[in-house]
Amino acid sequence: MRFSGADSQYRYKKVEQELSKHIDAGDLVPGDKLPSLRQMSSTLQVSISTISHAYEELEKRGLIESRPRSGYFVRSEFRRIPTPEIKITQKIEPRAVTKNKLIQTALETVGNKDLLPLGVVCPCNELLPTRQLAKIMCSVIRDNPMETAGYEMIHGNLDLRRHIAFRSVDCGSNITADELLITTGAMEALYISLRTLTRPGDLVLIQSPSYYCFLQLVENLGLRAIEIPSCPDKGINPDRVAEITKTFDIKACIFSANFNNPDGSLTSDRRKQEIVKILAQNRIPLVEDDVYGDIYFGDSRPRTFKSYDRDGRVLLCSSFSKTIAPGYRVGWLAPGRYLEKALEIKATTNVSCVAPTQMAIARYLRDTFYDKHLKKLRFAMKEQMNKMRTEIGLSFPEGTKVTNPKGGSVLWVELPENIDGVELFFKAREEGIGIVPGIVFSPQDVFSNYIRLSSGSLWSAEIQTGVRRLAELAAGL
Amino acid sequence: MRFSGADSQYRYKKVEQELSKHIDAGDLVPGDKLPSLRQMSSTLQVSISTISHAYEELEKRGLIESRPRSGYFVRSEFRRIPTPEIKITQKIEPRAVTKNKLIQTALETVGNKDLLPLGVVCPCNELLPTRQLAKIMCSVIRDNPMETAGYEMIHGNLDLRRHIAFRSVDCGSNITADELLITTGAMEALYISLRTLTRPGDLVLIQSPSYYCFLQLVENLGLRAIEIPSCPDKGINPDRVAEITKTFDIKACIFSANFNNPDGSLTSDRRKQEIVKILAQNRIPLVEDDVYGDIYFGDSRPRTFKSYDRDGRVLLCSSFSKTIAPGYRVGWLAPGRYLEKALEIKATTNVSCVAPTQMAIARYLRDTFYDKHLKKLRFAMKEQMNKMRTEIGLSFPEGTKVTNPKGGSVLWVELPENIDGVELFFKAREEGIGIVPGIVFSPQDVFSNYIRLSSGSLWSAEIQTGVRRLAELAAGL
Numbered sequence: 001m002r003f004s005g006a007d008s009q010y011r012y013k014k015v016e017q018e019l020s021k022h023i024d025a026g027d028l029v030p031g032d033k034l035p036s037l038r039q040m041s042s043t044l045q046v047s048i049s050t051i052s053h054a055y056e057e058l059e060k061r062g063l064i065e066s067r068p069r070s071g072y073f074v075r076s077e078f079r080r081i082p083t084p085e086i087k088i089t090q091k092i093e094p095r096a097v098t099k100n101k102l103i104q105t106a107l108e109t110v111g112n113k114d115l116l117p118l119g120v121v122c123p124c125n126e127l128l129p130t131r132q133l134a135k136i137m138c139s140v141i142r143d144n145p146m147e148t149a150g151y152e153m154i155h156g157n158l159d160l161r162r163h164i165a166f167r168s169v170d171c172g173s174n175i176t177a178d179e180l181l182i183t184t185g186a187m188e189a190l191y192i193s194l195r196t197l198t199r200p201g202d203l204v205l206i207q208s209p210s211y212y213c214f215l216q217l218v219e220n221l222g223l224r225a226i227e228i229p230s231c232p233d234k235g236i237n238p239d240r241v242a243e244i245t246k247t248f249d250i251k252a253c254i255f256s257a258n259f260n261n262p263d264g265s266l267t268s269d270r271r272k273q274e275i276v277k278i279l280a281q282n283r284i285p286l287v288e289d290d291v292y293g294d295i296y297f298g299d300s301r302p303r304t305f306k307s308y309d310r311d312g313r314v315l316l317c318s319s320f321s322k323t324i325a326p327g328y329r330v331g332w333l334a335p336g337r338y339l340e341k342a343l344e345i346k347a348t349t350n351v352s353c354v355a356p357t358q359m360a361i362a363r364y365l366r367d368t369f370y371d372k373h374l375k376k377l378r379f380a381m382k383e384q385m386n387k388m389r390t391e392i393g394l395s396f397p398e399g400t401k402v403t404n405p406k407g408g409s410v411l412w413v414e415l416p417e418n419i420d421g422v423e424l425f426f427k428a429r430e431e432g433i434g435i436v437p438g439i440v441f442s443p444q445d446v447f448s449n450y451i452r453l454s455s456g457s458l459w460s461a462e463i464q465t466g467v468r469r470l471a472e473l474a475a476g477l
Numbered sequence: 478m479r480f481s482g483a484d485s486q487y488r489y490k491k492v493e494q495e496l497s498k499h500i501d502a503g504d505l506v507p508g509d510k511l512p513s514l515r516q517m518s519s520t521l522q523v524s525i526s527t528i529s530h531a532y533e534e535l536e537k538r539g540l541i542e543s544r545p546r547s548g549y550f551v552r553s554e555f556r557r558i559p560t561p562e563i564k565i566t567q568k569i570e571p572r573a574v575t576k577n578k579l580i581q582t583a584l585e586t587v588g589n590k591d592l593l594p595l596g597v598v599c600p601c602n603e604l605l606p607t608r609q610l611a612k613i614m615c616s617v618i619r620d621n622p623m624e625t626a627g628y629e630m631i632h633g634n635l636d637l638r639r640h641i642a643f644r645s646v647d648c649g650s651n652i653t654a655d656e657l658l659i660t661t662g663a664m665e666a667l668y669i670s671l672r673t674l675t676r677p678g679d680l681v682l683i684q685s686p687s688y689y690c691f692l693q694l695v696e697n698l699g700l701r702a703i704e705i706p707s708c709p710d711k712g713i714n715p716d717r718v719a720e721i722t723k724t725f726d727i728k729a730c731i732f733s734a735n736f737n738n739p740d741g742s743l744t745s746d747r748r749k750q751e752i753v754k755i756l757a758q759n760r761i762p763l764v765e766d767d768v769y770g771d772i773y774f775g776d777s778r779p780r781t782f783k784s785y786d787r788d789g790r791v792l793l794c795s796s797f798s799k800t801i802a803p804g805y806r807v808g809w810l811a812p813g814r815y816l817e818k819a820l821e822i823k824a825t826t827n828v829s830c831v832a833p834t835q836m837a838i839a840r841y842l843r844d845t846f847y848d849k850h851l852k853k854l855r856f857a858m859k860e861q862m863n864k865m866r867t868e869i870g871l872s873f874p875e876g877t878k879v880t881n882p883k884g885g886s887v888l889w890v891e892l893p894e895n896i897d898g899v900e901l902f903f904k905a906r907e908e909g910i911g912i913v914p915g916i917v918f919s920p921q922d923v924f925s926n927y928i929r930l931s932s933g934s935l936w937s938a939e940i941q942t943g944v945r946r947l948a949e950l951a952a953g954l
Contacts, residue, residue: 125623134622138615145611146602149802184827191826200677217825325626327832348694349668350661354831355804
C-alpha cells in the first residue's frame with residue numbers, strides 16, 4: 001500500500017490533495033501565484049520539504065508550473081472542468097430494454113486483461129488485501145478441510161452473516177444475521193430481488209443513467225423500465241419519484257443512492273428518507289445497490305435507503321467485490337419481508353454459495369482491521385480519481401464536462417455533442433484502451449456523447465498516457 | 478479410504494459383494510446352504526481366511542447365518558425385495574407445479590446436519606478427496622494470490638474448461654473448452670438452460686419422478702410441466718417421447734438418463750440415441766442432467782444424450798459436487814447452439830463464478846489420479862447401496878418394493894399403499910432421521926406412498942439402526 005509509510009510521507013499527499021481541490025474548485029485560477037514554500041510551511045505548520053514535495057507533485061501532474069525566480073503558478077493551460085447537468089431531454093415513458101448486443105461487447109472489453117483498464121470499476125489488486133486474504137484462505141482451508149468442501153446453508157455461512165449484520169450499523173441499517181442471504185456477488189442479490197418481486201411485462205423504475213448489467217437483467221427478465229433522471233450532483237429527486245409512482249404501476253425500483261455507477265451521484269440522506277417514505281406509502285419495493293457505499297471520500301459513511309426502511313420493503317444488495325476480492329464473489333442481500341421467496345429463488349438458481357470463500361471472508365472480517373484497510377482504500381481511490389479528473393481537464397477537447405463524485409471509482413464524461421461515445425469506444429479498443437460508451441447506461445439513446453472512465457487502477461505514467469491518447473482520439477472525431 | 482489397503486483386504490470384499498448379489502438376485506434363496514469354506518476357497522482361488530472373512534461380513538449384515546456343525550445358510554428371514562413398477566396411473570396433461578412449500582421443508586431437512594443423513598444424496602466426506610483438495614487449494618492460492626482474488630471470465634477458467642472438455646470423451650461427448658460455461662453447480666446449469674430456452678407459460682417435458690429442485694425451478698419460472706413416466710428398470714421410453722411431442726407444444730425437455738434422482742433409472746444408450754433423434758426432428762431442445770453419470774456400477778460409463786447430439790440442441794448439465802466437493806459449487810453447462818444466450822443469462826445472474834475454487838478443481842484434475850478416485854468411489858457407493866437394499870429387505874414391512882439402480886446414490890422405496898410417505902417423513906424427522914417423501918418428486922400426488930433414501934454415507938451401525946427404526950416407524954403407520 002502506497003500510503004502506509006511514515007507520517008511525513010503521508011503529509012505531503014494531504015497538502016497536495018488540499019491544493020488540487022482548491023485549483024479544481026476554482027479558488028485558484030490559471031495564472032494565480034501560489035504562496036511561497038516558506039509562507040505555506042508556516043500556514044500549514046509542516047516542514048518546507050513537505051511543501052516542496054507537494055508542489056513538485058502538483059507540477060508533475062500538470063496543475064502548476066514553476067517560473068524561474070518567481071515561484072509557483074497555476075498553469076495557464078489548466079481549465080476548470082464543469083460537471084455534466086441533468087438530462088432533461090429524456091422522455092418519461094416505459095420501454096423495453098434492447099441494448100444487449102452492445103452491452104455484451106462492452107462487457108467483453110471490460111474483462112479483457114490486454115486492455116488498459118479504464119473500463120474496470122474494481123480497485124486494482126495493489127489496493128486490495130490480496131496477500132493477506134490468500135494467507136487467511138489457506139489457514140481456513142487447513143483448519144476446516146471438511147467444512148470448506150461441504151455444502152453451506154442456503155442462507156450462507158452464519159459467521160459471515162453475523163459480521164455483515166454487525167457492520168450494517170455503520171450505514172445506519174440494523175440487520176440481523178437471520179435476515180441476510182449470502183449471494184454470488186451483488187449482481188446475484190439484484191437478480192434474486194427482481195425474480196422475487198416481478199414477473200415478465202412488469203414495470204420497474206430505474207435511475208438514468210444506470211449500470212448496464214442491471215439494464216441487461218431488466219431486458220432478459222422481460223421487464224419494462226421507466227427512467228428517472230439522476231442528477232450528477234444531487235442524485236434522485238424524491239418529487240420525481242412521487243410523480244411517477246402516481247402515474248405508473250411500478251412493481252419495483254432499482255436505485256443506487258451512494259455513488260451511482262456511472263454518474264457517481266450521491267442522493268443525500270434526507271432525500272433517501274423521503275424516497276423510502278413515498279415508496280412505503282405506495283407499497284412499492286425498492287432494490288438498493290450499495291456496492292460503493294464504503295468508498296466515500298467525505299468524513300462519514302452515507303446511509304443506506306435500508307436504514308430508513310420500517311416495513312421491510314427495501315432489499316439491500318451489496319458485496320465485498322469492490323473492497324476485498326472480486327473473484328471471491330461474496331455478496332449479500334437483506335431482502336426484508338421477501339426473505340422466504342428470495343431463499344426459494346436462491347435454492348433453485350444454484351442451491352447455495354461456495355463454502356471456502358465465505359469462510360475466508362468471515363475470518364478476514366474477524367481477524368483483520370478491515371476499517372483501517374477501507375480508510376486507506378478510500379484515500380487512494382480519492383487521489384486516483386482527482387488525478388484522472390485533472391488529466392481530463394488538461395487534455396480533453398473544449399466543451400468536455402466531467403463529474404466530481406464524492407465516492408466510488410468512476411467518472412462520467414460528457415463529450416462535446418458532436419463526439420460519438422461508441423465510435424470513441426471502438427477507436428480506443430483498437431489502441432488497447434478499454435472504456436465504456438455512455439449509450440449502454442440507458443435504454444434510450446440520450447448518452448451517445450458520454451463515456452465512463454474508471455479510476456480504480458493505481459495512477460501511473462501508463463494510465464496518464466492512456467487518458468491523453470483517449471483525449472486525442474476524442475478530439476479527432 | 479477404506480479400500481486402499483492391501484490387495485487381500487480388497488479381495489474378501491469382492492467375494493462378499495459377489496455372494497450378496499446372488500442372494501439378492503434370488504439365485505440363492507432363504508434356507509439354501511452356502512458352499513463350505515474349503516470348497517469356496519478352491520472354487521474362487523482365494524485363501525480360506527478370505528472366504529471366512531467374507532462370510533462373517535455377510536453374517537453381520539444379516540444375509541446369512543451359521544448353524545453349529547452345519548455351515549452357513551441364507552437367512553430364512555431374508556426376503557427378496559421387488560423393484561417398483563412404472564406408474565401407469567399418471568395422467569398425461571400439462572399442469573402448474575405447486576409443491577413449493579413441502580419441497581422447502583424437505584430441503585431444509587436435507588441441509589440439517591443434526592439429522593441422520595438418509596436424505597443427502599452426496600457421498601460423505603470420507604469418500605471424497607477432501608484433504609487432498611485442501612492441499613491443492615492452498616498451493617493454488619499461494620502460487621496465485623492475485624489471480625485467485627480477481628474476476629474470472631464469464632465462460633469460466635480456461636484450464637478447467639480444457640480438462641472438462643478432455644474428459645467429456647469418456648461419456649462419448651466431444652465438447653471443446655470454448656463450448657463450455659462454468660456454473661455454480663449443476664443446478665445453475667439447469668437454471669441457465671431453462672432461462673435460455675423458455676418464457677413463463679411455456680410447456681416443458683419432464684420425467685416422472687423428477688428431482689424436486691427441478692420441479693421447484695419449473696414452478697418459480699412460471700412454466701407448466703408435462704410428465705412422462707420413468708421406469709425404474711428402463712428409464713425413458715422413446716415411443717412416449719414421440720407421442721407427447723406430437724401432441725403438445727414442448728419448449729424443452731429435462732431428462733436425466735444416467736441414474737435419475739430419485740428412481741435411479743438408467744435409460745439405455747440405444748434409447749438415448751433414439752430420443753435425441755426424435756427431439757432433433759421436432760427441433761425441441763433437451764436439457765440433460767448428468768451429475769450421476771460417473772457413479773456407474775457396471776463395467777463402462779453410460780453415454781450422455783449429448784454424445785448423440787448432432788445439431789446442438791442438447792444442453793449438458795453436470796458438476797463435481799457428487800465426486801469431488803459439493804461446497805466448491807463447480808459445475809458446467811455445454812449449451813450447444815444456445816451458448817451466446819446462456820452467457821448473457823450467466824452474466825446477469827452473477828457475472829462469473831468464484832475464481833479460487835475453479836482453479837483448485839482444475840489443478841486437482843491436472844495433478845491427481847481422478848479416475849482412480851472415481852473407481853474407488855464407485856466401488857464404495859455400490860457396496861453401501863447394496864447394504865442399504867439388504868437392510869430394507871430385512872426390516873421394512875411386507876409389500877415394500879425398492880429399486881436396484883445401476884449407479885448413483887439413491888434408493889426409491891415404494892411402501893405398501895396405505896403408508897403415507899409424508900407422515901413417515903415427519904415421524905422420522907422427530908426421531909432425528911432425515912429422508913425425503915416421494916410426493917415432492919412429481920407435480921401430481923402419485924408418489925404419496927414412496928420415500929427416497931440415500932446411501933451416500935459410509936455404512937455404519939448408526940445408519941443400519943436408522944434404517945431399522947425407519948422400518949419400524951413405517952410398520953406403525
